[in-house]
Amino acid sequence: MEGLRLNLNALKPAAPKSDAVEATAKRKAKAKTAEPIEESWRKIFAMKLSDADRKRVTEVKAAMDAGKLARDPADCVNKAGNPKAFSKAEALRLWKTLQEAQREETLRQMVENTPNNYELITTEERFQALIDALNNEEIIAVDTETTGVDVYTDVIVGLSLTLPNADWHVYIPVEHVDCEQLSRAYVLEGLAPVFNDESIGKVLHNAIFDIAMLRRHGFDLKGVAWDTMTAMHLLNENESDRALGGAGSFKLKDLAPKYLKTPADTFDALFGRNAQFKEVPLDIALVYAAKDTELTWKLYEFQRYHMAKIPTILDYYQTVEIPLLYVIVDLEANGYILDLDFAKEYGEKLHKRAEELRKELVAELTPFHEGDEPINLNSTHQMRPALSKAIGKDLSNMDAKKTLKPLKDDYEIIAKLLEYKNIVKLSGTYIDTLPTKQNPTTERWHSRFNPMGTVTGRFSSGKDEEDKTQQGFNVQNQPPEARPMFGPPPGKLLVGADFKAQEIRCVAYLSGEPVLINAFLEERDPYATMASNFYKRPHEEVYKNADGSDTKERKKMKVAWLATLYGMSDYSLADMLGVGKKEATEFKEELFGSMPKLSAWLKENEEFVRKNGYVWADLNARKRRLPDAKLPRKNIPYGKWNDPKYDDARKHNSRINRALRQATNARVQGSSSIQTKVTMIKAHEYCANKPGWALWSTVHDELIFEVPEDFTWEEAQEIRDIMLNSYRWGDVVPNGTDIEVMRKWGEGVPVEEWFKNKEAV
DNA sequence: CATAACGGGCGC
C-alpha cells in the first residue's frame, strides 16, 4: 500500500514547497541512502571519547573488520524503514555482545590452559603439604580474594600464594558457594605461623588492603617485603598518564601487559561488574587467583632488578615506604568519631539561612533570567548572564575569589550570593555529607590515606577506587567549620604537632641560602619578618592574633612567598597581594635580590630538569620525572603573540614552562613529604608502646595524635622530640614545631597554655 | 539514565 500511494503522488504535479518543507524532504531523501560504515567509523573516532570508550569501539571495529561480529539487523533500519547510520551507541552495545562471547571463550581457554604448577588446595592433606613447602621459602607472594573492598565489613573468600622455590602457585578457597573446601578458620590458623614469621618475606600488590583484610579476621601479616603497586609509583610516578607512555593505571592488570608482556583480564571483564568471586567455579577461580600472585611475583622480580640500579631509591623504599604501610593500616583502622548532634544542629542552621538567601536571590534575579524554569543559583551557566544584567556589569566568570569578592561591598546581591555559595559548599560537601559515611561494622568513619596518591610523594586522601559503599572522604581538605565535628573518643584528647614552616626550611636547606638558614637558626619567623617588611608594620602586629592564630598578613605572605618561589607570575602575585603589578614586581625583586644563593638554586633546578627531564628529592630518595622539560621550544615571531596561527606553539611552550615550574616545587614538596613520612613511622612506633595512644591523622605538614586525658608535659616533650629529630635537614636547618591540645579538631590551645591552665586548676 | 567533562572550591 505504501508504495502504491507514493506512485500515485508522484504522478501529481509538484506543489510549490516552502524552504523548510524542502529541507526536510532533502534530509529524508539523504537518509534513504545508507551511510557507508567507514564514514560512520570516521565520525565516531573523530568524537570526544573517554579512554574506556575509545578502547571499546576500537575492539568492536577490529572484531567487525575480522568478520567476527556484525550489526544487529534490527539496528540497521529505523521505524520508518530507512537505513540507519552506525553510531557510537550501537558500537558500545555491540561491545557488550562481544564481551559476553569473549568472556565465555576466555574462561574456557583459561581453564583448559591451567598451568601444571597451579593447584587448588581443598583438602587437609594438600594444605599440610603446602605448609611444609612454605617453610622452605624465604619470600612468597600473597593475595586475598574477598566479598568487597570494605576491610571492616567484607570477608575473605580465598587466598592465593606463590612459592617461588617450589615453583608452585596455589589458590585456597575458604568461602566459595557450592563446593568442597577448607574452612577459613582452619586455613588462617594453619597459615598464621607463616604470616607471623617476619623472616619469610611477603610480596603483594596493594598490601594495605590485604594486611587490613587479614587483620579484620584477627590475623597479622608480618614481613611484607615489597608492594608492587607502591614500588611502581617510585619507578614511574607517571604510569597512569597514557600521554607520557604510562600503562593507564597502577592496577596489576594494566602493569602486567606493559612490563611482563603478559595479557591479563580484569575481574570486571571476566566476571562482570557486580560479580562475587565466591560464586566463581573453582576451576576458573584457581587460574584467575593463582595467576594474580604469579604476576605479582614476576613484577616484583622485574621491579627489584630495576630499582637496585638506583640504590638510593631502593633504600628509601625499603626503609620508609614499606614500614609506612603498617602505619597506614593502623591509622585508617583507628578512624574517626563524629559529633552527629553538632552536625545536625549546625546543618539545620545552614539550611535555614541558605533557604532565606535562596528566596531573596531568586526574587532579585528572576527579572534578569531568560528561560521558563526558575533560575538555578548553583548553575554558573545561568547565573553569569543574569547577575551581569542585575548589576549592569559584564562578568567574565563567576570565580568567587577573583571576580565576585572585589564587588561585594558595592553590590548587596553579590554579598548575598557569596554567603549562599559558601553555605551550599559547606553543607553539601562537609556538614551534611560526612555523617552519612559511617562504617556499619565499626561505627566509626574511616578515610583512606594513599601514600602514593600524588606524583610528588605526598599522601592523598579520599575513597577507594573500587568503593561502592561511598564511605570514603578526604580528611585533608576539611575546612575549619567542619573540623569541630571530629573529636577524640571518650577519655581522650587530640594532640596536633605541625612542622613549622616545613617547606621554607626545606628550601633553606636545599638551596643553602644563608639569609633563610640564619632566620631559622635565630628562631625568627620568616613570614612575619617578610610581612613586616612588606606592609611596613611592626613584627608583632603581623605575627599572631590574640587567640594564637596567624594574622591575615602573615597568612598572605606565606602563600605569596611560596607561590613566588614556585614561579607565579607578577600578574597573579599582584592579584593575590591586592597591589598593582609594579609593586608586585618590586616585591619579588626585593625578595629574591636579597637572596642570591636562593636565586641561583632556582636557576640550577631549571637547568637540571631541562637537561635531564627529572629532578631529585632529598638524598636522591625519589625522582620526579618531567619529560616535557626537555622539549625544544617553538618559535613565535615578535609581534605574533596574539596570532591564533601560533596557538599550538603557545600550548607547546606553556607545557615546557609548566615543567620548569614543577621542577622546584617537586623537589620541595617531595622532600617535605619524606620528612613527614619518616616522622610518622617514628610517631607510630612511639604510640605502639603507650597504652591508649594512636596516630589519629596527618595533613601534609602535621601529625595528630590521640592520647589519654592524663597526657603529661613530659610526653608533650617526647612528641616535640619526634617532630624535631626524626628527619633533619642535614643538620643545617633546624626543624620547628608547634604543639596544641584539642577536645575538638581545630579548636586547640598551645600545649604550654594547656598545662599552665591545668596547674591553675 | 549513565558517564565524563567542566567550573568552582576546600585543604596544605
Next chain:
DNA sequence: ATAGGCGCCCGTTATG
C-alpha cells in the same frame, strides 16, 4: 606571552 604546585569532591551540563 602567560599568568604557582599537589590533591578530592560537588553540582551542572553535554552526550548518546
